[in-house]
Amino acid sequence: MSRKELYLKVKEAATKLGVFKDLEIAIDRILVEEYEEPMGPTPFPSITELRNWDFKLLNRYRPFYMPFCDLCCLCTFGKCDLTQGKRGACGLDMAAQQSRIVLLACCIGAATHIGHARHLVEHLIERYGRDHPIDAGEGVDIEAPVTRLVTGIRPRTLKDLEIVLDYLENQVTHLLSCTHTGQEGSSIDFESKVLHAGMIDQVGMEIADIAQISVYNFPKADPNAPLVELGAGVVDKSKPVILVIGHNVPPAVEIANYLMNNDLMGEVEVAGLCCTAHDLTRYTPKAKIIGPISWQLRFIRSGLPDVIVVDEQCVRTNLIFEAKKIKAPFIATSEKNCQGLRDRSRDPVDEIVADLVNGRETGVLILNPEKVGEVAVRAALKVAPRRAKFKVIPDVKDVIEGAKKCRKCRECIRACPNNLPVMQAVNEAANGNLAPLAQLYENCIGCARCESACQADLPLHSYIVKAAEKRFKEEKFKMRSGRGAVKDTEIRTVGQPIVFGEIPGVIAFVGCANYANGGKEVAEMVDEFAKRRYIIVTSGCAAMTAAMYKDEEGKTVYEKYSGDFDASGVLNVGSCVSNPHIAGAAIKIARIFAKRNLRANYEEIADYILNRIGAVGVAWGAMSQKAASIASGFWRLGVPVIVGPHGSKYRRMLLGRKDKPEDWYVYNARTGEKVYVGPAPEHLFYVAETKEEAMVEIAKLCMRPNDTTKGRAIKLTHYIDLHKKLYGSIPDDIHLFVRTKADIPLTMKDEILAYLKEKGWKETMIPDPTLLPRLIREKVE
Amino acid sequence: MKRAESWQTAEIPGPKKALTPKTPETIALFIKRAKRPLIVAGSECIKLEVNGERYIDYIIKIAKTGNIPVVATAHTVKSFLEKGIREIFSMSAMEVADRLRDPEWKGFDGKGQYDLVLFAGMKYYFEWLILSGLKHFAPHLKTVSLDKYYQPHASWSFPNLPDKEWRETLLKIAEKLKT
Numbered sequence: 001m002s003r004k005e006l007y008l009k010v011k012e013a014a015t016k017l018g019v020f021k022d023l024e025i026a027i028d029r030i031l032v033e034e035y036e037e038p039m040g041p042t043p044f045p046s047i048t049e050l051r052n053w054d055f056k057l058l059n060r061y062r063p064f065y066m067p068f069c070d071l072c073c074l075c076t077f078g079k080c081d082l083t084q085g086k087r088g089a090c091g092l093d094m095a096a097q098q099s100r101i102v103l104l105a106c107c108i109g110a111a112t113h114i115g116h117a118r119h120l121v122e123h124l125i126e127r128y129g130r131d132h133p134i135d136a137g138e139g140v141d142i143e144a145p146v147t148r149l150v151t152g153i154r155p156r157t158l159k160d161l162e163i164v165l166d167y168l169e170n171q172v173t174h175l176l177s178c179t180h181t182g183q184e185g186s187s188i189d190f191e192s193k194v195l196h197a198g199m200i201d202q203v204g205m206e207i208a209d210i211a212q213i214s215v216y217n218f219p220k221a222d223p224n225a226p227l228v229e230l231g232a233g234v235v236d237k238s239k240p241v242i243l244v245i246g247h248n249v250p251p252a253v254e255i256a257n258y259l260m261n262n263d264l265m266g267e268v269e270v271a272g273l274c275c276t277a278h279d280l281t282r283y284t285p286k287a288k289i290i291g292p293i294s295w296q297l298r299f300i301r302s303g304l305p306d307v308i309v310v311d312e313q314c315v316r317t318n319l320i321f322e323a324k325k326i327k328a329p330f331i332a333t334s335e336k337n338c339q340g341l342r343d344r345s346r347d348p349v350d351e352i353v354a355d356l357v358n359g360r361e362t363g364v365l366i367l368n369p370e371k372v373g374e375v376a377v378r379a380a381l382k383v384a385p386r387r388a389k390f391k392v393i394p395d396v397k398d399v400i401e402g403a404k405k406c407r408k409c410r411e412c413i414r415a416c417p418n419n420l421p422v423m424q425a426v427n428e429a430a431n432g433n434l435a436p437l438a439q440l441y442e443n444c445i446g447c448a449r450c451e452s453a454c455q456a457d458l459p460l461h462s463y464i465v466k467a468a469e470k471r472f473k474e475e476k477f478k479m480r481s482g483r484g485a486v487k488d489t490e491i492r493t494v495g496q497p498i499v500f501g502e503i504p505g506v507i508a509f510v511g512c513a514n515y516a517n518g519g520k521e522v523a524e525m526v527d528e529f530a531k532r533r534y535i536i537v538t539s540g541c542a543a544m545t546a547a548m549y550k551d552e553e554g555k556t557v558y559e560k561y562s563g564d565f566d567a568s569g570v571l572n573v574g575s576c577v578s579n580p581h582i583a584g585a586a587i588k589i590a591r592i593f594a595k596r597n598l599r600a601n602y603e604e605i606a607d608y609i610l611n612r613i614g615a616v617g618v619a620w621g622a623m624s625q626k627a628a629s630i631a632s633g634f635w636r637l638g639v640p641v642i643v644g645p646h647g648s649k650y651r652r653m654l655l656g657r658k659d660k661p662e663d664w665y666v667y668n669a670r671t672g673e674k675v676y677v678g679p680a681p682e683h684l685f686y687v688a689e690t691k692e693e694a695m696v697e698i699a700k701l702c703m704r705p706n707d708t709t710k711g712r713a714i715k716l717t718h719y720i721d722l723h724k725k726l727y728g729s730i731p732d733d734i735h736l737f738v739r740t741k742a743d744i745p746l747t748m749k750d751e752i753l754a755y756l757k758e759k760g761w762k763e764t765m766i767p768d769p770t771l772l773p774r775l776i777r778e779k780v781e
Numbered sequence: 782m783k784r785a786e787s788w789q790t791a792e793i794p795g796p797k798k799a800l801t802p803k804t805p806e807t808i809a810l811f812i813k814r815a816k817r818p819l820i821v822a823g824s825e826c827i828k829l830e831v832n833g834e835r836y837i838d839y840i841i842k843i844a845k846t847g848n849i850p851v852v853a854t855a856h857t858v859k860s861f862l863e864k865g866i867r868e869i870f871s872m873s874a875m876e877v878a879d880r881l882r883d884p885e886w887k888g889f890d891g892k893g894q895y896d897l898v899l900f901a902g903m904k905y906y907f908e909w910l911i912l913s914g915l916k917h918f919a920p921h922l923k924t925v926s927l928d929k930y931y932q933p934h935a936s937w938s939f940p941n942l943p944d945k946e947w948r949e950t951l952l953k954i955a956e957k958l959k960t
């Protein structure tokens with residue numbers, strides 16, 4: 001499909017109908033059908049077109065709201081008190097207000113990815129032309145499964161992506177408008193729009209990633225993508241260091257290009273944080289990754305970066321001041337993050353470099369990625385010898401002396417998101433014992449709120465980093481670079497065992513690094529489920545966190561397990577915008593294994609995934625609005641998401657009630673009969689209080705109505721085994737998941753049969769499950 | 782003077798804030814008056830110490846003396862079982878909260894919804910949010926936080942307490958429930 005703008009002007013035309021004079025015809029877009037699948041029922045769906053599907057989900061997985069506060073303060077009618085059933089001046093109640101906030105968050109998230117995609121595609125078109133082909137890799141015929149599913153378009157070149165982006169921008173505008181005062185008033189309709197925001201967010205991310213994979217030649221569906229270096233300790237301090245932070249990679253790519261074109265690649269270190277780092281290592285494995293986004297402050301204060309380059313998303317917004325403290329020139333590169341800096345995009349490179357090196361300007365805005373590449377490298381080469389890695393991490397003596405000034409007000413603890421005993425550690429440091437401060441490092445998320453709150457103005461975050469300096473410097477790990485899509489050929493191999501349940505599940509560890517108990521829990525969960533032959537997929541900061549712990553042999557999970565999309569595989573798909581490859585794998589199973597049409601056929605494919613594909617997302621440190629919209633994209637597709645404790649601050653869960661049997665009926669597509677299938681999957685959005693709870697829940701949420709008896713037995717084995725190990729008992733809901741005796745794991749048969757007898761269990765049938773009456777092949781009379 | 786303010790500085794609740802009981806005996810009285818009380822014990826109760834002793838032991842003491850059923854959230858049930866407590870329910874915090882907001886829920890024993898729920902041992906913000914959900918969407922419930930930090934979304938919560946005072950408070954509640 002391609003965009004064709006047609007404009008026809010005819011001075012005079014004589015036809016059978018008559019003579020037309022000064023005829024003008026303008027057509028904005030012609031849809032040219034060029035691929036084999038028939039167009040499905042919902043191409044380019046409007047914000048209400050999939051509402052019926054959403055209501056099916058929301059009737060089963062009902063929202064549970066947990067407001068941050070009692071008020072709404074979004075308009076000048078307010079503030080309005082919405083406590084316990086009160087309505088605001090506009091008529092909205094608390095449930096609607098909370099769902100409105102969720103929609104706002106998801107609109108922000110979706111707009112961020114779509115804006116990212118638009119900037120990226122525009123840049124790539126300008127640089128490489130509209131006709132640059134889309135190529136997701138060898139063995140990948142379905143190059144853009146989410147885009148095909150939602151819009152009905154099969155993008156072949158960069159210009160096709162523009163049509164999709166036009167649609168996405170239109171949808172975000174409509175969705176955002178719904179949050180205005182006096183628009184939507186129903187919480188359930190807000191929730192439906194949340195799901196729509198998530199769906200278009202998935203498309204926006206996919207557009208961004210397939211564009212950059214195609215043009216920058218990132219690993220293309222490569223299970224053997226290179227292992228890259230990760231950790232603060234991997235940076236060679238003897239060289240000039242350029243630190244890139246953010247998500248939109250063109251400026252970082254141009255830094256690498258400048259280095260390569262000038263034979264400087266080995267002379268300068270380029271290291272990154274967050275998704276720019278992911279994508280830069282996909283471009284060149286010689287780049288290095290420091291770690292997740294929350295590591296930015298500790299790394300900068302260590303003084304290692306000689307130049308700091310930021311693009312967009314999740315960048316700490318006061319980095320310009322942090323850069324100034326370590327005397328490192330700062331370059332902002334995104335229209336979305338200008339930091340009040342002078343726009344030097346059109347100035348000569350020599351002048352900009354001179355101004356940065358001589359300190360006439362501490363930071364500049366350059367909106368031309370190529371110019372960023374040259375300025376950053378030349379500035380780093382000149383600044384590095386002068387800076388001598390000037391750091392603001394204090395010496396031990398300074399920490400001890402500073403700690404003596406603590407006023408014991410406890411404000412640092414009260415400001416800490418993880419309630420860490422900062423004050424007690426500081427008081428120990430005053431006595432010369434820095435060990436308690438060092439212990440905080442593992443669970444510190446790097447926000448520095450403790451410092452902002454400190455009444456004595458102590459640089460507490462720097463104290464923690466100093467105390468843990470040895471560990472910080474020794475952080476050296478290997479992570480497999482983002483591989484991009486899952487091959488169609490891999491889907492052919494694993495489609496059946498996944499749908500039948502013999503591979504017990506696909507678990508995606510995604511999202512940010514706002515961990516309640518440190519990142520180690522992510523690595524532990526990945527390892528545990530990979531051992532149990534689940535397929536593990538990672539992306540974003542979670543992918544990095546999973547790499548930051550080693551086993552007894554000194555191996556990270558990426559060294560220990562293969563990068564194949566197969567049982568026990570641990571595959572990093574890439575950055576935040578690579579998440580649709582995970583959704584795409586599920587969609588491709590429906591297409592390739594089950595031969596379902598996916599083109600503009602959202603509802604049917606989502607129904608297929610919900611009922612048949614045991615996939616679960618885990619966003620253990622989810623923090624951002626983007627994470628909210630990413631999750632909602634998975635919900636609409638029928639994939640449950642578990643978040644860590646801080647995820648409760650998203651303020652709304654989507655929870656099933658296993659004690660309400662009426663919620664768990666599906667149609668048997670073979671007969672039209674309604675069949676009870678048990679609570680599978682039980683929840684759509686769920687916050688786990690602890691890692692142990694998450695692990696048990698992951699195993700449970702992988703169960704699906706379509707599991708074969710063999711598959712269900714395997715899934716039950718893991719669920720029961722984990723429950724016994726972590727909870728000390730067998731689960732009290734097994735009877736809801738055992739459909740026939742053949743579902744019972746052989747090794748647990750006697751124990752489970754006794755339990756089932758006690759519960760008065762009765763055998764149920766295994767249907768061909770669907771929630772969509774139109775998919776019933778033969779109706780029961 | 783004790784000030785009833787949120788432990789985490791930025792957690793500002795709104796107009797309806799938890800009342801702080803004048804004495805621990807007041808909480809004991811509320812429990813005694815309740816027809817269907819329930820304790821929700823979170824995962825922090827196996828980590829937190831009350832003046833050198835485990836928080837879970839105080840919860841067990843209060844539950845036993847008051848004859849109050851306990852639901853342990855997350856994997857906390859394992860610690861109760863290891864302590865020989867067999868009369869214990871297990872359910873995730875989100876699921877318990879979701880059921881507590883439903884006036885038609887029959888409870889763990891099938892005898893109906895609870896009327897007073899005592900929360901203990903969850904991460905501060907996590908418990909904060911659950912209590913907020915219940916404050917807004919479960920008008921049939923009264924809630925109490927037994928934790929040492931003020932939880933403004935509860936119906937009743939202690940102000941931020943020093944460890945020693947918190948311990949004495951918990952012990953007094955248990956003691957008063959005996960009589």
